[in-house]
Amino acid sequence: xxHVCMHILSLHLENETSRNGGNLRSSCWCILPKxxxxxxxxxxKLAEVAGLDKREEAVQTLTFVDDLxxxxxxxxxxxxxxxxxITEKGSHVVLRGDKSEEAVLCTENATYELRAxxxxxxxxxxxxxxxxxxxxxxxxxxxxxxxxxxxxxxSYYELKKSTPKLAKLREILGLAPYRxxxxxxxxxxxxxxxxxxxxxxxxxxxxxSKGLERIGAFCLDGCWRTLDISYKEKAFxxxxxxxxxxxxxxxxxxxxxxxxxxxxxxxxxxxxxxxGIFGExxxxxxxxxxxxxxxxDRVCQFFAECILRGAEKFNYNEFFEAWQQSVPDGLQTKxxxxxxxxLEDFNSHPPVIWHFPAYELPDEPSERFNRLxxxxxxWTRDELEPYIKDLCGPSxxxxxxxxxxxxxxxxxxxxxxxxxxxxx
Numbered sequence: 001x002x003h004v005c006m007h008i009l010s011l012h013l014e015n016e017t018s019r020n021g022g023n024l025r026s027s028c029w030c031i032l033p034k035x036x037x038x039x040x041x042x043x044x045k046l047a048e049v050a051g052l053d054k055r056e057e058a059v060q061t062l063t064f065v066d067d068l069x070x071x072x073x074x075x076x077x078x079x080x081x082x083x084x085x086i087t088e089k090g091s092h093v094v095l096r097g098d099k100s101e102e103a104v105l106c107t108e109n110a111t112y113e114l115r116a117x118x119x120x121x122x123x124x125x126x127x128x129x130x131x132x133x134x135x136x137x138x139x140x141x142x143x144x145x146x147x148x149x150x151x152x153x154x155s156y157y158e159l160k161k162s163t164p165k166l167a168k169l170r171e172i173l174g175l176a177p178y179r180x181x182x183x184x185x186x187x188x189x190x191x192x193x194x195x196x197x198x199x200x201x202x203x204x205x206x207x208x209s210k211g212l213e214r215i216g217a218f219c220l221d222g223c224w225r226t227l228d229i230s231y232k233e234k235a236f237x238x239x240x241x242x243x244x245x246x247x248x249x250x251x252x253x254x255x256x257x258x259x260x261x262x263x264x265x266x267x268x269x270x271x272x273x274x275x276g277i278f279g280e281x282x283x284x285x286x287x288x289x290x291x292x293x294x295x296x297d298r299v300c301q302f303f304a305e306c307i308l309r310g311a312e313k314f315n316y317n318e319f320f321e322a323w324q325q326s327v328p329d330g331l332q333t334k335x336x337x338x339x340x341x342x343l344e345d346f347n348s349h350p351p352v353i354w355h356f357p358a359y360e361l362p363d364e365p366s367e368r369f370n371r372l373x374x375x376x377x378x379w380t381r382d383e384l385e386p387y388i389k390d391l392c393g394p395s396x397x398x399x400x401x402x403x404x405x406x407x408x409x410x411x412x413x414x415x416x417x418x419x420x421x422x423x424x
Contacts, residue, residue, distance in 0.1 A: 060145045062126065068152060073125055075156035076114075082107065082159065096202045105159060109206035112159040125151040163393035164203030166211035167363030170226070172200060173217055177228040181267065191223040215359070216277040218269050227273060233306055235266050236274045240328055243294075250299075250330065252282065255290040278302060300337045303327050308342060308355040316344060316351035340386030343376065358387045365391050369405040373420040379406075384418060 047059045078086075085091045085107060095114075097103040105112045126147050175190035192200075194208075201208055216232075217224050227235070242261060243253055255275060259268045278299055279292040303326045308314055324333045340358040345351060356375065362368050365388075372379065372387055384406075385398065392398050402408070406418040 060129065060147050062124070062129075062147050062149055064149045068149065070152050070154070073151040073153060075123070075153055076105075077117075077156055077158050079159060079161075082112070096198070098200070101202065104162070104165070104202045106202070106204040109204050111162055111164045111203050111207060113162045115158045115160060116155055117158050118155045119153075121154075123153050123156075124149045125153065161394045163391060163396070164201075164207040164211065165363050166201065166203055166207065166214075167361075168201050169197065169208070169211045169217070170215050170359060172197075173215070173224060173226045176225070177231070178220065178225040178270070179228040179231045191225070193223055194219075197224060213276070216273060218273040218276075220267075220269050227270065229309070231270075232274065232277075233302075235270050236278060236302065238262055238265060239271065239274055240299075244328065250328065251293045252284055252291045253279070253294060255292055257289070296331050297334075297337050300327050300331055300333045301341060304333070304338060305341060305355065305357075308353070311354070313345075313352040313354045316346075316353045319353050358390070361387060365401065365405060369420065370424060373424050377424075378411075378417045378419050381416060381418065 043059060043061060082093075086093060091107055094106050095103050096106055103114050105114055126149055129147055172190070172192065194205075197208055197212075198205060201211075203211065212224060215226060217226050219225075239253075239258060239262070242248075242258060243250065246257075248254070253275070255272065258275075259271045262271055275292045279294040282291050282293045284291045300323075304323055307319065307322055307326065320333070327333060341355065342353050343356040344353045361371055368388065368391065372384070376383075381402070384402070388401060389398065391401055402418060405421065407421045409417050409419070411417050
């Protein structure tokens with residue numbers, strides 16, 4: 001046996017010994033190059049030298065196949081819950097990612113990062129090797145069993161549950177936003193079915209569905225679309241105008257009657273999408289049709305973005321006056337409604353406010369923080385959280401995220417301040 005084989009064998013035996021509480025008197029492995037094939041008598045002699053009792057223990061010989069390859073196999077270390085999902089429940093998994101992206105593994109409802117890891121020793125792959133803990137080990141019998149080493153690897157992939165990469169949804173659906181039926185013939189490219197989206201977006205099907213709902217996407221003729229910003233603003237303004245004309249309660253606006261009245265101006269899908277973006281369905285036992293409640297915070301945020309989107313920077317005090325005057329009667333604007341969509345500068349004279357939505361920031365954490373620290377050198381935690389909370393997930397808490405990408409210090413007033421760890 002060559003020195004390399006002896007080293008691999010000893011390491012294998014050491015690992016197996018540690019798993020069996022320091023006692024490996026259950027099996028024997030003997031690695032043999034093909035030119036060193038031994039008879040059963042010779043193998044049994046080796047087993048006797050090793051001190052094995054063939055009445056209780058088994059002998060297995062290992063030989064290399066002729067076309068041994070290190071590239072035919074990939075090893076993935078899986079969490080137990082994922083392995084059980086595949087082996088016991090028969091769920092499918094899929095690898096997703098373009099050539100320029102790092103691959104992720106997706107189940108039906110979760111996303112896992114794939115990270116390459118090297119081993120200090122070569123791993124030998126055998127399809128039918130049995131250890132004392134394996135079912136059927138005692139059935140091997142007295143005769144030595146010849147096993148084939150079919151591959152060798154020196155690296156494997158680790159899986160780590162991660163947040164889905166959904167920023168691409170808004171990006172690709174934004175290539176052909178819906179602007180009305182009159183533009184459809186000239187805007188026929190860049191349309192995607194749900195299957196198309198699963199091919200391009202690194203997330204599970206459940207996560208993609210939730211992402212589509214979050215960005216206000218809707219399905220039209222089998223393809224998923226988002227509303228053009230100006231078109232959405234006009235459509236929702238018509239809904240609010242109709243609500244005011246009919247003196248409907250904002251907590252119970254009828255979907256069907258709204259669609260019928262505005263049918264000549266906007267397709268049903270557009271009206272229904274606006275209701276989903278700015279409201280929520282409510283159960284009204286005394287009403288036969290579907291009713292929606294318009295949510296105050298979403299409606300007020302909508303008007304804030306309408307005012308700020310076209311302006312570079314707005315006088316802070318003048319903005320709040322204009323904002324309150326623009327919303328429907330009975331709604332109250334609040335500063336908390338602006339979290340994650342605006343930035344303020346009180347060091348400017350006069351103080352200013354401008355549009356800076358979190359949904360337009362990069363999906364990758366380091367790029368996100370670089371962008372934030374370019375816009376503003378120092379942030380409080382309350383200011384940062386609305387812009388990074390979507391990056392948090394099962395394996396990355398808010399504290400871990402800040403610790404990794406930001407440096408914390410204390411200002412003259414005792415407040416914690418975060419700035420970039422590296423030069424911007």
